[in-house]
Amino acid sequence: MVLDPATHAFFLDVDGTLIDIAERPEAVVVPAGLPETLMALAEGANGALALVSGRSLASLDALFGADRFAAAGVHGAEIRLSAGGPSDRALALHEDLRHALRETAAEFEGVFAEDKEYAVAIHYRAHPEVAPVLKRALTEVVGQISGIEIMPGHCVFEVRRKGIDKGAAVERFMAAPAFAGRRPVFIGDDVTDEAGFRAVNRAGGIAVAVGAPRDGAHTILPDPRAVRALITHLAAEPRQRRR
Numbered sequence: 001m002v003l004d005p006a007t008h009a010f011f012l013d014v015d016g017t018l019i020d021i022a023e024r025p026e027a028v029v030v031p032a033g034l035p036e037t038l039m040a041l042a043e044g045a046n047g048a049l050a051l052v053s054g055r056s057l058a059s060l061d062a063l064f065g066a067d068r069f070a071a072a073g074v075h076g077a078e079i080r081l082s083a084g085g086p087s088d089r090a091l092a093l094h095e096d097l098r099h100a101l102r103e104t105a106a107e108f109e110g111v112f113a114e115d116k117e118y119a120v121a122i123h124y125r126a127h128p129e130v131a132p133v134l135k136r137a138l139t140e141v142v143g144q145i146s147g148i149e150i151m152p153g154h155c156v157f158e159v160r161r162k163g164i165d166k167g168a169a170v171e172r173f174m175a176a177p178a179f180a181g182r183r184p185v186f187i188g189d190d191v192t193d194e195a196g197f198r199a200v201n202r203a204g205g206i207a208v209a210v211g212a213p214r215d216g217a218h219t220i221l222p223d224p225r226a227v228r229a230l231i232t233h234l235a236a237e238p239r240q241r242r243r
């Protein structure tokens with residue numbers, strides 16, 4: 001795998017890719033220096049670097065610094081095409097649906113809802129055994145509503161609008177000036193990243209899975225530590241071809 005900040009565009013998933021998984025969303029730790037290293041790589045790539053996450057833009061900004069990065073939040077429902085630039089947002093999920101999902105989550109011990117306005121993530125990491133029953137309960141809630149889907153993730157079910165995914169987000173970025181004409185690279189660890197993999201593959205790019213093989217990925221990095229080492233390497237030598 002040869003990556004070059006001069007010619008590639010970088011799309012980076014966050015949880016499980018740049019940072020290690022934690023018991024709860026608010027318990028994650030961003031390693032010291034990681035935001036600065038990402039900024040150095042973004043600079044070396046002339047702005048062609050975006051965080052592409054299921055987290056909200058507000059959550060990404062809290063973790064990595066306000067407006068520092070181009071970013072897609074809530075799987076692309078929120079998009080900021082350039083660092084410091086404006087963001088645009090999709091239509092929020094109806095409050096009645098969000099309320100019903102929060103209520104359903106509350107029926108399960110150790111399960112909680114993360115309401116992101118454009119999607120609701122139902123987390124069950126503390127009780128993985130409830131997954132099948134929880135999935136059935138969520139399916140009953142969303143079953144009659146058109147245009148809504150349930151996406152599985154790491155100990156989470158995310159309810160969101162169909163058509164909003166990381167692949168569509170990558171395509172938005174690739175049409176923006178800083179990204180256009182570059183070869184896209186997507187690094188991610190979860191099933192929701194596979195839409196991003198498909199988008200970069202359509203554009204002749206490189207899909208990198210983290211931790212385990214994923215549909216559409218060309219290669220695997222073992223864990224977020226290896227991703228951070230790669231980012232550090234790329235950020236340190238922005239004008240040379242590198243592995």
Ligand SMILES: O=P(O)(O)OC[C@H]1O[C@H](O[C@H]2O[C@H](CO)[C@@H](O)[C@H](O)[C@H]2O)[C@H](O)[C@@H](O)[C@@H]1O
Pocket residue numbers: 013014015016017020021022023024025026028052053054055056114121123125153154155156158190192
């Ligand atoms: O697309 P990502 O950047 O990978 O975000 C996916 C979801 O990440 C968060 O949940 C996951 O990470 C938590 C912290 O490590 C973990 O406790 C949880 O079990 C994981 O599902 C975030 O809370 C979600 O909103 C994101 O969609």
